[in-house]
Amino acid sequence: xxxxxxxxxxxxxxxxxxxxxxxxxxxxxxxxxxxxxxxxxxxxxxxxxxxxxxxxxxxxxxxxxxxxxxxxxxxxxxxxxxxxxxxxxxxxxxxxxxxxxxxxxxxxxxxxxxxxxxxxxxxxxxxxxxxxxxxxxxxxxxxxxxxxxxxxxxxxxxxxxxxxxxxxxxxxxxxxxxxxxxxxxxxxxxxxxxxxxxxxxxxxxxxxxxxxxxxxxxxxxxxxxxxxxxxxxxxxxxxxxxxxxxxxxxxxxxxxxxxxxxxxxxxxxxxxxxxxxxxxxxxxxxxxxxxxxxxxxxxxxxxxxxxxxxxxxxxxxxxxxxxxxxxxxxxxxxxxxxxxxxxxxxxxxxxxxxxxxxxxxxxxxxxxxxxxxxxxxxxxxxxxxxxxxxxxxxxxxxxxxxxxxxxxxxxxxxxxxxxxxxxxxxxxxxxxxxxxxxxxxxxxxxxxxxxxxxxxxxxxxxxxxxxxxxxxxxxxxxxxxxxxxxxxxxxxxxxxxxxxxxxxxxxxxxxxxxxxxxxxxxxxxxxxxxxxxxxxxxxxxxxxxxxxxxxxxxxxxxxxxxxxxxxxxxxxxxxxxxxxxxxxxxxxxxxxxxxxxxxxxxxxxxxxxxx
Ligand code: G6P
Numbered sequence: 145x146x147x148x149x150x151x152x153x154x155x156x157x158x159x160x161x162x163x164x165x166x167x168x169x170x171x172x173x174x175x176x177x178x179x180x181x182x183x184x185x186x187x188x189x190x191x192x193x194x195x196x197x198x199x200x201x202x203x204x205x206x207x208x209x210x211x212x213x214x215x216x217x218x219x220x221x222x223x224x225x226x227x228x229x230x231x232x233x234x235x236x237x238x239x240x241x242x243x244x245x246x247x248x249x250x251x252x253x254x255x256x257x258x259x260x261x262x263x264x265x266x267x268x269x270x271x272x273x274x275x276x277x278x279x280x281x282x283x284x285x286x287x288x289x290x291x292x293x294x295x296x297x298x299x300x301x302x303x304x305x306x307x308x309x310x311x312x313x314x315x316x317x318x319x320x321x322x323x324x325x326x327x328x329x330x331x332x333x334x335x336x337x338x339x340x341x342x343x344x345x346x347x348x349x350x351x352x353x354x355x356x357x358x359x360x361x362x363x364x365x366x367x368x369x370x371x372x373x374x375x376x377x378x379x380x381x382x383x384x385x386x387x388x389x390x391x392x393x394x395x396x397x398x399x400x401x402x403x404x405x406x407x408x409x410x411x412x413x414x415x416x417x418x419x420x421x422x423x424x425x426x427x428x429x430x431x432x433x434x435x436x437x438x439x440x441x442x443x444x445x446x447x448x449x450x451x452x453x454x455x456x457x458x459x460x461x462x463x464x465x466x467x468x469x470x471x472x473x474x475x476x477x478x479x480x481x482x483x484x485x486x487x488x489x490x491x492x493x494x495x496x497x498x499x500x501x502x503x504x505x506x507x508x509x510x511x512x513x514x515x516x517x518x519x520x521x522x523x524x525x526x527x528x529x530x531x532x533x534x535x536x537x538x539x540x541x542x543x544x545x546x547x548x549x550x551x552x553x554x555x556x557x558x559x560x561x562x563x564x565x566x567x568x569x570x571x572x573x574x575x576x577x578x579x580x581x582x583x584x585x586x587x588x589x590x591x592x593x594x595x596x597x598x599x600x601x602x603x604x605x606x607x608x609x610x611x612x613x614x615x616x617x618x619x620x621x622x623x624x625x626x627x628x629x630x631x632x633x634x635x636x637x638x639x640x641x642x643x644x645x646x647x648x649x650x651x652x653x654x655x656x657x658x659x660x661x662x663x664x665x666x667x668x669x670x671x672x673x674x675x676x677x678x679x680x681x682x683x684x685x686x687x688x689x690x691x692x693x694x695x696x697x698x699x700x701x702x703x704x705x706x707x708x709x710x711x712x713x714x715x716x717x718x719x720x721x722x723x724x725x726x727x728x729x730x731x732x733x734x735x736x737x738x739x740x741x742x743x744x745x746x747x748x749x750x751x752x753x754x755x
Pocket of ligand 1: 447448449450495496503546548749751752
């Protein structure tokens, strides 16, 4: 979603800002802009479309100076055109502002500002803040005016501002939308809504917390609350490298990330398994281990692909840890007034980014009720990672492609470790724990065997390139995998695909089946395999083309399937981790074959920081 970059130092700000914007492109956006300052002049250049269009515009009209702010916008209020692109100015062009998030009371504020003579140029909620600061700055020093405006605002924001009143200062603040300050060499500072924007320059960072502001100048950095109380922040160090956010030999980030999955499994399990003892050790849960023993119910909250990882987690936790578990969408959980008992319940927020607004909202709803809040998060230092009581990092490394792949796999791995931990606290035997652990350790090599089939799956994708619709079927552990396969096909290849628990086939979707409606069925040899075979027969009887995913060595489906994909065997509980990979590859190759960019699907954002 929207991205913010800022810079103050001795370099050409334009170069640093454009570089940062390029690194944030993966988040999804529809317009981009910069504002730099030289002396007391503000230079604003903005364009609809991609950062490359902004770069071209800047080649024609450069933005000079060594301080500036920049933005990629994902439209919420107002069309994605040049006027609505950030930065926005106040009436007199004295300040420029960029903003991520949503100002919920913007219409009320706007009416008041118009009545008091302010002239608006755009339809955005952001511009309200520019005029609000302008108004306060007529009677207050700029810093106080900035904070006073923030106190009036209801909603979420990551904000950065430069002003002619203080030409060598960059102000920023956050409530709900992430911001990180990078501390460079020789007194230069970088600002980003995501560390990816500044990792090329520095690894020394300070993450702003909610309701915290920062001023960056040539003489240093100061952090404070919105009532101007100084706050001392600790510096942190980013551990991942620039290579991890570059594509390398792969044509797309998505393909790179799919291929990273063996390493993701190794990283997510490293140091966390005592395979022979059948134990999982999760350092991030150590402090709450005693409390976990008393947990009798779990709610998993998340969105998108993370929600589907949660569903797989639910099956694991109920079957092996014997804890009643419900998976719920963050956007539903937070508003439905869930009844939670803090004495015996815990909530698990699952998120790649750790910044998804609805997941954060759900997690906070639970925390307010005193319930133990746990996180399964990939992005280190993110809001969910910091605001939960305890948690487990996925350690999948930065995920750049909008559609989640390796984080999904990593989340399922963490769920299996959590299942072992909670299960062994309860009635799971050492033998069962040990079997799961040994199977986990064997997964990376099995994933490699699936990845080696990428070209075969590519050929298959080409065969189905003209499909208008598809049905993806799975049962039990693999029902969420069917949903995830369908989600990937929809979001990447723009083909209407529905994921269904195969038992429901007869209750509706079978009406759609005909020779032009392909069915992809997950039929690995597990406890529901025989049931799946019946579903395959039902689909075949309606002459739907059948793509079947089954285990290596299983030849009995050759008769019924039009196409077969083979995956190695593992225990049923871990089968989603293998079965999802051919579906990721299938969706990826479908998108590429249809001439689409799988890394940046239309209208989608990597991190959905608004409701
Ligand atoms: C967006 C992304 C998905 C992701 C979902 C949840 O919709 O496009 O790939 O699964 O957000 O994001 P999170 O960061 O919370 O896992």
